[in-house]
Every structure is written in structure tokens, then in C-alpha cells.
Amino acid sequence: MNKHTLHFALAAVFAGILPNALAAPVTYEMNLRTSSGIGAGGASGMLGMMMGQGSGVTKTMDLRLTNPADIPSGYNAEHTVPEVMRFGPVLPLKGERRGTGESGPGEEPDGKLLIYWGCSATVAAGQPEVIDFKSMGNRLPPEVAAMARQSRRGKGGGDSGDTLPPRTLWWPHGDSGFSGIPAESSAVGDHVVKASFMQREIHYTLDKEMDFLEAINLKATSADLKAAIPLKWDALARARGYNLQAVGAVGEKEMVIWMAAKNKNPMLPGTQNSCTIPAGIFQKAEGAMTIAEAVGPSKGFAYPPQKPGEKKPLIWAATVRVSGFDYLMLGMEDMAKEAVGDAAADSVVPGGGALIKSLKGIFGQ
Template sequence: MRTRFRVLMLAGLAAGAATLGLAPVLSQTNTQTVARYTMDAGTLSGMAAMSQGGGGMGAVMNMMRGGDQVAHELVLRLGTVRAPANGSPAADHFMPENARLGPSVPLVTPRPAVREAGEPGQIGQTELPRGRLLLFWGCGENAGPGQPVIIDFARLARGEVPPGLYAQGLNLPDDWQVMPSNSTTYGEWPNERADRRLTAQSSLLGAHRVAGNYTPDIAFNLAEDFMPALNPTGAELPGGAVRMRWNHLDKATGYYAWAIGAGRNNRDMVWWTSSTTQAFGGPFADWISPAAARRYVEAGQLLAPGTTECVIPRQVREQAAEGMMTSLYAYGPQADFSYPPRPQNAPSSWRPEWVARVRFRSMAMMIPGMEAMMGMGGAGQDTDAAPQAPQPAALPRCRGGLRGIAERAAGLCQ
């Protein structure tokens, strides 16, 4: 019970870091823009592809045979200032045929979440969590001064957050988001009404159209497609550090790596990031614009686009038990659309009826030393080769990011 609670506490910490740290600054185009639409497209490889595909014995057996694991993910969000013209909100995204999702996918307005009563021992109850979180950062064979920063879960549950825990925000007015809280009417996909999934062969190239009873028609032609897969490998160095290497992606604008593992005393959790600063959480498990990536690279929070390796310090490996889960993100290009099209030197009075944004990234997840079993190629692998299709999904999938990893470790999903 304590082990499971410790993992759930870590999940809550990770989720809190993602929302409280480097949350992008919302910048509405202006009050006259009726609709804002975002598409976030990702390529998943290694264990991340298993998660997206639903896991199951088919995926496990494919990995054991050395088969490549590549999958695609897509997150769609529509927000408008309009109420539905008639009845309940209804909107659809009409896809090109090569997306392999059928003619369209529904953008569903989520129902308000119902807060359930907590179980004894959960956060908010009288029993405080036990254990610690050990934070490390930076690439190199040895951890830098002042590491690790140690966070006591019980103190954190009481609201005692150590100063400097979360990544410091940058002023990024272009990083607006679409959310229910900043939209009169909101719709999203994936959702409970549509269980279709992208395949490794899905493509986004071609014509896209969004239509519904609370949005103007949004139409654009996409010339960018999913990024190639990442193929990171990990090798232990003589001193105990772990060198992680990966293949270069031409359109990458920056890289970010993190690792998480259970402490050797069965009470601690260990968390490391590749940032040169103590910057945990923030938007790094999300999609990042090229302009924002340049700023984060300058701030030392992302690795430069030409980087192809990072050494995880030996102290991280010493503190973590075997099976340290490691993730690598490569942030990619962005495509922007609007109606009317944005003039070259748009005046401050320019007011489009709608704006749309498409972002790309590639993400891989692995346990260093187990890449062969995960079906991941080496850093020198030809990334232009056509990926093999993952086995059909058989079981419910875990969500993405740190929270999904923690819930998987707790046995709550696969």
C-alpha cells in the first residue's frame, strides 16, 4: 500500500510540475477571433509506442522478436467564443484519407468532472505520505554542486514547496493554449466517443477541415508530417554513469531527457533531467514551438538541436534501483494558418476569424540496457527506413507523460 501510494504521490507531483512550472503564457489573438484550433502530432518509439498502442501480449511479443515499435499520437483542441447554434455542441475534424482515421473524428465537449470521495490514506486524508524525492539535473559523469535536492513527500503534502523546485517561466506570448477555461465552447479528440487510433503508417499530409455548430469552417492544407522515430541507447560507463545517445533528427529544434526510478531503500524516488538548471516540470512533456525552443536552449533548459548524447551522472544511477525509466523528447516544426491569411506585416488591428496551429515532436521511452528487448535500433540506425507496424492493441492504454509512467508502475494501467 505504501509503495503504491508513493508512486501515486509522484504522479501528482509530476502533474503539478507540468501545470505550475512553465505553463505557457496564454495570448489570445484578440477578442474578435472567433475560433482557435490546435493539432499536436507526435511520433512515439520504444516503450512509449507500447503505451500508445495499448500494450498487451501482442506488443510484448513483437518487442521480444526485436520488432520496431513506432506509433503516432494526435491531440486536437477547438475553442471558440460562440455558443452552439442549435442543440448540444457538435464539431468534426475531416481528415485526409492517409490519416487512416476514417472520414472524420468527432471533437467532443467533455462533461464536467465529478469529484469522488477519497479513499483512506490518499492525499487530503489524515495519513501523510512517506518517502522522499531526490532531484538531479545536468549532463555529465558527475552531478553538479548542490545535488540532489531532497523533497520530503509529507512536507510537500502540507504545502511546503521548496523554493526553485519548478522550472522558471519565460515570456512566450506565442505559446497560447486552447482549454475549456478560456473558451465559451470547447471540443477535443481523443475522447470517449471515438476509439480509433492512428497507425505507424498514418500521415497528416493533405487537406484538413473542421466544421461544427459553434465554429466557423476551418480549412487548411498541411505539408508537414510526423517526425521520424528517435532511437536512443544507453551504455554504462566505467565510473557508473550512463551515456545516452540518439539519432539526429533534421527538423529537431531542441532535445530534453529525463529519467525516473525507485530508490534503493524502497522509500525514495529519483528524478533527473538534462537541463543545466534546476528546472523540473513545465511544458517539456508537451509540444513546444520552434521560437520557444530557441529560448529554452538559450536558457539551458533544452539541449541544442545538434546534440546527440547526454551522460546521466553516476550519482543518479547509484541512488536509483535497476530499471531506471528514461524518456527523450525531440521538439519539431510548427505550421500556422489563419483566415484571412496573415499579412506579411500585419498591423495590430489585424483580426482573423480563426487561427490554427500544428506542432510536431518525437518521443522515445526506454530502460537503459534493455533497448534490444524494446525493439529499438542504435543511434546510427537509418531513420528514413519505413517503420514496422505495431501489433494491434488489446488492452487499455496509459496516459502519456510522467503521470502515465507512475500509474503504470502502480499497476493501474498498461
């Protein structure tokens, strides 16, 4: 018996005697989000905010079931929610065949990104950090390179026509009968996930701590892009911290991004409910979109249950995350009519008309 035959023989033997639980576990993610401001009303909500009107609050829930191996055809998977959710109660989890990851070279990014950070009335020394996409070439940060690849896929530069079986199933993606989560919906109670390819169903219970967050109610006391822009929001009892960002486009080849803090997650502590965008960083932009995220509680579940210090092989592991988002458009009152014309872009990215034009200019069509 040569060494290659011996290798495969031993592999077959060990595959037969090792328990199934030693394989990578099935993982499940449940994200509960509360959105207010522009993000709560799509293009019409954005227009109302730009004209100084209020906006509503929406709740969303994203579910993701990931199998470590290809999911066999003819599968069935579902998530049963408690009665207090006021919809469902059985939600279908569906997936799509995935691409092979092979793609053509596409267009090279061309443009600049100016990055500012910190809660202050004036720009701190050493800012902005400037990223010149063309000069950096293959040395782009991973997040920016991913953005460029994603934008190129929209014009045929993405995956080839070959596909593989899915390994991930989602909801509400693929659920044509879903019409939205009621305002009075609550996630408190028992949740059960079943799938024909799973050894054991996923079961966990959520308490009030893990329910949807309240609205952030982000407000700017000034919208003058030449001046400092103070921001305030409601301090949420269950928020662990906050992330604040603002983005604006200068023509089609330059973007400006501001962050409340750099290299911190969350950027701000849960006890803080105000921050200031430095004066003048968006004065050359047509406007700026401000995004606030409240980072709420998260909780993990697993089977078999793990005691502190234990490392039992898992059959499944589930994570539930709670968060809130709010959106503001700054300095864009005069752009309301143009925004209506950009409704298609704005329905994908709130306020995305000008932003997407800039992304196209930097990353190609």
C-alpha cells in the same frame, strides 16, 4: 437612474454594437507525435524492451477544439483529413461536461523528490535539489502541486458532482470506432474543421515540413545503474531540439528525476544526439524509465490572416505541433515478470508499475 442601472444599460448597449470578432477566438490544436521504444507497444512493448528485444513505431494525432464560451447542447463538430492520412476522412470531435473545480482537502503529499540535471559522467556540484513535500506544505511548485491534486482525484478527492457544459472537444477521445493510425499515414494536405457553434470553418494546409517525424531510436550503451549511462539517438533533420528525462522510484516515499538540462526548453539543441546520465543517481532505485522528446516544427494559422505587425481581432486561431518520443527502461531486466503483473498500470504509464507505487506512497492512494 442609479449608477447600477446605468452600468447595466451601458453594458447592454455596447454588447449590441461591438462586432462578434472582438470576442476571444475559437482555438484549435493539432499535435502529431511519433512514438518508439516502450511507448510504441504498451505493456507488451515494454516487456520486449526489458528483455532486450526491439519495438515498433506508432503515430498518434491529438486534436483539441476550444470555444471561449460554453458549447451548446446538440452541437456537431468534425475534422476532415486529407486522403493520405489513410483513415477517416471525417473525425468526430467530442467533449464531456466539465467539473466545477470544487474539491475536498484530500491527503497531503508525503515524501521526497531528488532532482539531478546535466549531461556528465559524474554528478555536478550542488546536486541534487531535494524537495521534501511534507515540509514544503503549500509552497510546492505548481507542477508538483498539480500532480498531487490529480492523484487525489482518483480516490474521490476531486471535483464535486456538479458539472458544466463543455468548452473543449477532442479527438480521438470519445471516438469508439478509432483503431489506430496506419504506419504509412501522412498529414500533408488540406485540413478542415467545422462546428455548428463556430462563425467560420477552420482551414489550413500542411506541407512535408509539418508531417510526422521519423523515429528517434534512443539507445543506452550501458544499463548499469551504478555507472554512468551514455545515451545516443538519431539526429532528426526537422528537430529544433531534444528533451531528455529519467525517473526512478526508491521505495514508496522517494523519487529520483534526472533532466538533460535545467530551466531550458528544449533542453538540448537539435544538433546534439548524445548525453550521459551521471553515475549512481539511480543505484538505489529498482530501475529507471528514460524519456526522450524530439521537439519538431510548429506552425500557426489564423483568420483573418495577420500581416507582420497587425493585430486584427481573430475569429479562430490554430496551432500544429510535431514531436517524437522514445522510451527506455534501464536496469529492469530482472523485473520483466513483475512488469507483466503490472500491465494495467503500464498501459497507462509505460513502465508505470514501480513508478505508480511510489506516486501512491508520496501523494496517497
